[in-house]
Amino acid sequence: MNDCIFCKIAAHEVAAQVVYEDDDVIAFEDVNPQVPVHTLIIPKQHYAHVGDNVPPDLLGKVFSAVRVVAEAKGVAESGYRIIANSGEDGRQTVHHLHVHLLGGTRLPIRMGPAD
Ligand code: DGP
DSSP, rough: TTTOHHHHHHHTTSSSOOEOSSSSOOOOOOOOOOOSSSEEEEEEOOOOOOOOOOOHHHHHHHHHHHHHHHHHHHHHHOOOOOOEOOTTTOOOOOSSSEEEESSSSSSOOSOOOOO
């Protein structure tokens, strides 16, 4: 996708703080962290969201990278949360599948009211 910022990060055309990378997946720090650990994990190939006919083996690679990134960020033991916002109601703003890995603090137990 020509216009996709995450495709550009995956191709190293736009700079990001890369935490992990392999042939299929790249993880990098969120530009606007919400908590002390806020890393995004994406497939390098463009899919709009988790429901966009992503090959199961690629989904497996993305979710396998969660464990690697959690260890790299030092939250594997303390715990963390993963979120994949999808579509309009999911408040997805970058339409390239990504998993937020959030941690480094005790996260709120549940979501707040809708705004
Ligand atoms: P979402 O709302 O789930 O689509 O979250 C998109 C996230 O992507 C948001 O937390 C901010 C982050 N983000 C957007 N643009 C960039 C960028 O150019 N670089 C990095 N590192 N993160 C970005």
